[in-house]
Amino acid sequence: MTPVELSRTVLHAVRRAVDDGELAVAVPERAVVGVPGPGGCGDYATNIALQLARPAGQPAVRVAEVLRGYLGQVGGIEGVEITGPGFLNIRLDDGAALDVVRRILRERERYGHSRVMEGQAVSLRVPYEVRAEAVADAVVRIVASQGGRGEVEHREPVNLRPVPAAEDPSVLGADAALWALLSPAAHDRPRVSAEHLVQRECNPLFRVRYAHARTRAVRRNAVDLGFGAEARGSLSESQQLVSLLADHPRVLEAAARHRAPDRLARHLVAVADAVLPMVPTVLPRGDEKPSAAHRTRLAVAEAAGAVLAGGLSLLGIDAPDHL
16 A cells, blocks of 8 residues: 555545544545654554644544544554544555555556656746756656656746756766756755765765665575565565655655656655665575565565666666666
């Protein structure tokens, strides 16, 4: 169950509560679902109860209690807890999380692509400036991944003008230059420096590409050991990573709608930082035989590699198998 699917599930719970007379509110068009913040727990959290409290004329905690009862009946949801002033924290069972991993292994680099913007034409009017053009090119690819069509024009008035780089980014080479231009938010000035070329974990681009290469390496090594990926076991060791992978479709849609490739870049860094610590646990050690746990970890690692490769491709950056 992805955050998009879970958002629809939360709205369905609201509709059921309204139909049953538990709540007297207009059902909102969307429910925000994301990774729990500080003090939260579980796989996902939503503030829908706080959003509905005033129109419902009830405390947010009471609204949350009502919705918890409906959400607890949904298949794939293992538990729902209320924290703070009324946040609903949702914990998925392993079956729902495994479904996400299996879906990624089926769709590979196209995971997260959708038709939500089908028929929409996004007009990007940009100045003749290297960063604006790089951002526009990335937005066109990301919009296309959501079924839309981006059109880039150089005319006034412009509607996409990120803060330009102070130096020529071409000195960094194609991939590092694109990362330098795309990874900061549009209102931040990009840094053009050798830090983007450093082959160490202090460099976010290196971490993303290194994480991708490591997932490819463990896959090759697993083949040599005679076993493959199989998403069937427990995911207790990699829930944070799986939650980030499940969030990938939402991130792509948000990056497309907000014309913000930096959102995708930050997401790829988060995925890389979550997968790198688990990679050493994928393969058996010593005389250990491959187990169901190893096959499941390999499946999660392969899924993370596919997300990293697909995301880098949308940014126009190469994802090498060896680094």
